[in-house]
Amino acid sequence: MQSALHAVMPDTDVRPMSRSQVRRAVLASVIGNGLEWFDFLIYGYFAKTISQVFFPVGNGFWSLTLTLATFAIGFVVRPLGGIVIGACADRYGRRKTLSLLILLMALSTLMMGLTPGYATLGIAAPILVLIARILQGLSVGGEFATAAAMLTEYAPPGRKMFFGSFQMTSQAVALLLSSMCAFLLTSRLSHDALLSWGWRVPFLLGALVGPIGFYIRHKIAESPEFEHLRERLGHAPRQSLRVFFRERGDAALCAMGVIIVGAATNYLWHSYMPLYVEHQLHLPLKNALFGTAVSGLIGIAGYPLAGRLADRFGAYRLFFPVTIVWVCAAYPLFAWVLAAPTPERVFAAQMMATVVLSLMSGAHPGMLTQLFPTATRSTGVALSYNVAVTLFGGLAPLTVSTLIDVTGSRLVPAWYLIFAGIVSLLLVGLTASGRRLRRQPDLWLGEGV
Structure with missing residues (x-):
């Protein structure tokens, strides 16, 4: 880790950063992403409780469906937030944008924790x-892309994927903290206490991160690559969406392909799985939460390892074998769990899925930023990432839950993952950007491209 933090930039015109500056940039970049994931995961873990507090419609299925639909709406607005905030980050800088985003995320998280239930406010509550x-969806629409751009633009030569992997590591930390928090609350509190106030505790704790994150982000220096570009141009970078789609449309499709299979896997195995275990396998929620917490520990080590492997061998060269293995393993893994649903089998399946997900997703931030030049990097990553995550990640719990209810098959998650994997392979394999990066794994689109 120490050697990785030498801030030697590939372009001698770019001012070198000190080791302490790089450390602060890494921390500032990942803290907001961690808060985003903490909130999203907590919402999924307490979906059943939230449905009783805010959507007591008298029908368990529709109450839960409305809760999952509210979960999904945060993703529906993400592409809009990504376009607007990504454009701001590309024009006004990464640091200012990240500072604004952490405050907006903290506000939306605080609203979730403080809003009284339906019994108190009536229809105003939901x-x-x-x-x-919606506020959170708009803010996180630009969070991942801007933070990923900041991380990789601070990275020294040959370390882009490794530095980018810290963005995924922050998700693993959030996964560990949120699942442990949910595990403790569901284990220690009675049902009435959990329904009354217990589920609010994680949201209120998450909101406390906001002011700390703002302070850290406000103190960091601007991305050296962005500063160099702005000095070279003599003004803030500007590019219309029409020009972007014409020049970078192929890259955006490739980026969506990179993200789709990872998003589907992440949201099904980490956000939806506790609900699946409780409703479909009829096992205690705490069993799934314990496995999710251990998954977070594995991810903390697994994502940086995947980033190192990607720097050494080429991320786009590793993408295909890992994705193909996962497509082939998804059905047998779910079928094995359903053949005899036990806490032990669920735990084993969670561990296998986490190992594959770590290898698959550790390099994703670096892979996406590698596809776009500095002038449009945040816009490109935000647009492609949010469209892919919205369609195949955020909507996954609602889609899978509905399909299970319609078809009666508990193997729907497996088919969903297989479909997502095939779409990813096709998009990355058929785009010119994907083919070029397989041939030239060290290609990096700098500010002059």
């Missing part, structure tokens, strides 16, 4: 929850 989810 409306306020919906507003909170």
Whole structure:
């Protein structure tokens, strides 16, 4: 880790950063992403409880469906947030944008934790929850892309994928903390206490991160690559969406292909799995939460390892074998769990899925930023990432839950993962950007491209 933090930039015109500056940039970049994931995961873990607090419609299925739909709405607005905030980050800088985003995320998280239930406010309660989810969706629309751009633009030569992997590591930390928090609350509190106030505790704790994150982000220096570009141009970078789609449309499709299979896997195995275990396998929620916490520990080590492997062998060369293995393993893994649903089998399946996911997703931030030049990097990553995550990640719990109810098959998650994997392979394999990066794994689109 120490050697990785030498801030030697590939272009001698770019001012070198000190080791402490790089450390602060890494921390500032990942803290907001961790808060985003903490909130999203907590919402999924307590979906059943939230449905009883805000959507007591008298029908368990529709109550839960409305809760998952509210979960999904945060993703529906993400592409809009990605376009607007990504454009701001590309024009005004990464640091200012990241500072604004952490405050907006903290506000939406606080709203979730403080909004009274339906019994107190009536219809205003679910409306306020919906507003909170929309605000969060808009903010996180630009969070991943801007933070990933900051990380990789601070990275020294040959370390882009490794530095980018810290963005995924922050998700693993959030996974560990959120699942442990949910595990402790569901294990220690009675059902009435959990329904009354217990589920709110994680949201209130998450909101406390906001002011700390703002302070850290406000103190860091601007990305050296962005500063160099702005000095070379003599003004803030500008590019219209029409020009972007014409020149970078192929790269955006490739980026979506990279993300789709990882997003589907992440949201099914980490966000939806506790709900699946409780409703479909009829096992205690705490069993799934314990496995999710261990998955977070594995990810903390697995994502940086995947980043190192990608730097050494080429991320786009590793993408295909890992994705193909996962497509082939998804059905047998779910079938094995369903053949005899036990906590032990669920735990084993979670561990296998986490190992594959770590290898698959550790290099994703670096892979996406590698596809776009500095002038449009945040816009390109935000647009492609959010479209892919919205369609195949955020909507996954609602889609899978509905399909299970319609078809009666508990193997729907496996088919969903297989479909997502095939779409990813096709998009990356058929785009010119994907083919070029397989041939030239060290290609990096700098500010002059």
